[in-house]
Amino acid sequence: MQVMSWIKLIVPTMFLMYFLLPLLTCSPSLTLKVKDYAAPRYNISLDLKPEQRWHHIMQNYNVTQLKRYIDIFFRMIEPNWSKQVLLSLADVYLHFFVEEPYAGEIRGIAKAAKLPTNEAVLLNLFYESMGCTSIIAEDPKGNIYHMRNMDLFYSDLFKEITIDVDFIRNGKVAYTGTTFLGFVGLWTGQRPYQFSISANAREDNNLLLKNIISLIFSGSPVSWLIRNTLNEAPDYESAVLQLSDTPIIAEIYLTVSGVNSGEGASITRDRRRVAHVEHLNASYGAWFLLRNNHDTWLSPPLHDRRWYFATRDLNATGQENINTDTLYKVLSTYPVLNSGTVHTTIMSAASPEGYVSMIRDKEVISQLIMDFRARDRAWHAHFDDVLKDHNSSTSSDVHYIDNDTLILKYKELLKKRLRIHWNRALLDKYLDRDMVPRGLRVQIFPSFPVEDTSFLSLLKEHNTTSLATMETELEELEGNIKKKCSTELVAKMEAEIERDLTKLKKEIRGQKLKKFNMDLSDYANSTGTVEQLDTFMAVLNNNNLNIKLTYKxxxxxxxxxxxNIEVDSLSTIQTNVYQKSTSVNALLHASSAHTPATIRTIPTGQFLRTRQICSSDQSFESQSAKLMGRFRDRGYSNCCIRKG
Structure with missing residues (x-):
């Protein structure tokens, strides 16, 4: 999906904003003149039916505001023909896959706003794109503060539809969150006296297409995962686990804070797994966690300087001076606060009454740039240098990479080298025994002989090449660190690295040993004969419990x-529908006391499931004929079956 063409016209201006202002001599940073105000606050009763929960909020707004955003949204979808395809997919997704309460809430919002439900669904998926700054900080007394800036395109429009919501259950606040009119998910939220969550986008291209594809594979919209976690997780540890393990439709950064000292985590998520986790640890100097929209083990993008200024201002503030006022000031400094900032949310789960989202109102940034130009003409030379470095093959980060960034990158690269080293060592063990790891047997060799270990040799060669490349990078980083850092800092860094690598080595060794022993067990247990299996099953079935085990x-x-999964003569996997010999026709009877709409959708769902299972048209036709007979036996009309 492409952003609208007019956005490209402001890129040069944004480029100037990010790079020129820090180079000016009159001030190290710029705090914008703002007139902030609290977002409107509403209650949502979780005791009501989902279709009724948002009705009173929608009545307080002119739906023209929401329709303006919808018009902008659909103009951003390219090519034009894909709009109808996405709307059709949204209908199917809402009808068959969206779980309650979200399906009912979306229908209720669409009805109140007089919108087609498929447009409401697409809006909720499109909100998966945003840029942000999230900060968790711990003061010397162990108090945890959590604040975030929400940055979006069309920020002025989003300011008009931003709301804070208290979700009420049995007369008490179950959780609180910040959202937008028409949107049922949460990007920011807090469970009282337990934990708080904020999310930042990890990627910014082709989001809607990737999200739709991920939905096919049962991924959860991130904002729904956050709301589910706020609703279900009883404490901080449970929240971190739920946010780490649930498949999602978009790569994301999740920042989680608790109520006790050290309860803070920044989780970098891929769609299916955790990519990286950082923890709050004030005893080792990590008294704050800062997250924007880049992987922290990599250098910030050349166009984005929010991380640099936020880090600098946090360190200048110091842990002893951290509170909501000083953090708000950090989040009000340009470019952390910028033309795209919609709101700043203040939260601390230990003091839930302080949750508030402040809508940011600022003057035109271009006028501020002109003011600085008049006071310092040296920006011309610096700007030329930035452009030259940006277009050169050398590192473009040399102007603003600080010591902490260099050291962090060095540490992460050492950890990566250690993991690859152990991977290569374990591959040697597998090759010596002519074994294929369990994961590769499932993913790479589902229809090939297990004895084929040639792929392992390729993996080992790749690991060897990667290690050689890393050695060169590590030497370069180590040289830069020794040039820029004091002897004391280098000594401290080396001690920390040795401690961390020793701990990591122990963890990796335990994991690899456990995995290798599991694979050894697989091979050892697979060498028996069919006769031995028959004897073993006979012993199990010789019991007085009236239990009989069957096997195949x-x-x-x-x-x-x-x-039924089968490998044919061409080593191709074929799938078909399987039913046990003892299975009965348990389809819901057509005369059941369910709504007609429910009855009509059952054949559609069953035939869709059959189509997904059957790998060939021939098997699908055969299974469909059997399924039609089962529906007739349960009283379904031919018209209903044909529509399915």
Whole structure:
């Protein structure tokens, strides 16, 4: 998905804003003149039906505001023909896959705003794109503060539809969050006296397409995951676990804070797994966690200087002076506060009554740039230098990479080298025994002989090449660190690295040893004969518990749940519908006391499931004929079956 063409016209201005202002001599940073005000606050009763929960909020707004955003949203979808495709997919997604309460809430919002439900669904998915700054900080007394800036395109429009919501259950606040009119998910929220969460986007291109694709594979919209976590997780540890393990539709950074000292984590998420986690640890100097929209083990992008200024201002403030006022000031300094900032949310789970989102109102930044030009003409030379460095093949970060960034990158690269070293060592063990790891047997060799270990040799060669490349990078980083840092800082860094690597080595060694032993067990247990298996099962079934175990063995096929998986003569995997011999026709009867709409959707869902399982048209036709007979036996009309 492409952003609108007019946005490209402001890129040069944004480039100037990010790079020229820090180079001016009159002030190290710029705090914008703002007139902030609290976002409107509403209650949502979780005791109501989902369709009714948002109705009173929608009545307080002119829906023209929401429709203005919808018009902008659809103009940003390219090519034009894809709009109808996405709307059709949204209908299917809402009808079959969206769980309650979100399906009902979206329908209720669409009805109140007089919008098509498929447009409301797409709006909720499109909000998966935003840029932000999130900060967790711990003061010397162990108090945890959590604040964030929300940055979006069309920030002026979003300011008009930003709301704070208290979700009420049985007369008490279950959780609080900040959202936008028409949006059922949460990007920022707090569970009283337990934890708070904020999310930052990790990528900014082709988001809607990638999100739709991820939905097909049962990923959760991130904002729904955050709301589910606020609703379900009883404490900080449970929240971190739920946010780390749930598949999602968009890569994201999740910042979580608790109520006790050290309860703070910045989670870098891929769609299926955790990529990286940083923890708050004031005893080792990590008294704050800062997150923007880049991986912290990499240098910030050349165009984005929010991380640099926020880090500098936090260090200048100092842990002993940290409170909501000083953090608000950090988040009010340009470019952390910028033309795209919609609101700043203040929260601390230990003091839930202080939760508030402040709508940011600022003057035109371009006028401020002109003021600085008049006071310092030296920006011309610096700007030329920046452009030259940006276009050169050498590192473009030399102007603003500080010591902490260099050291962090060095540490992460050492950890990566250690992991690859152990991967290569373990591959040697597998090759010596002609074994294939369990993960590769499932993912890479589902239809090839298990004895084929040639792929392992390629992996080992790749790891060897990666290690050689890393050695060069590490030497360069180490040289830069020794040039820029004092002897005392280098000594402290080396001691910390040695401690961290020793701990990591122990963890990796334990994990690899456990995995290797599991694979050894797999191979050891797979060398028996069919006769031995029969004898073993006979012993199990010789009992007085009236329990009989059945089994089936084959080197070419397996039955799992309702799927038969078979490897044909061409080593191709074929799938078909599987039913146990004891299965009965348990389809819901057509005369059941359910709504007609529910009855009509059952054939559609069953035939769709059959189509997904069957790998060939022939098997699908055969299974569909059987399924039609089962529906007729349960009283379904031919018209209803044909529509399915």
């Amino acid at each position: 063995h084959s080197s070419r096929c397996i039955d799992f749940l309702d799927i």
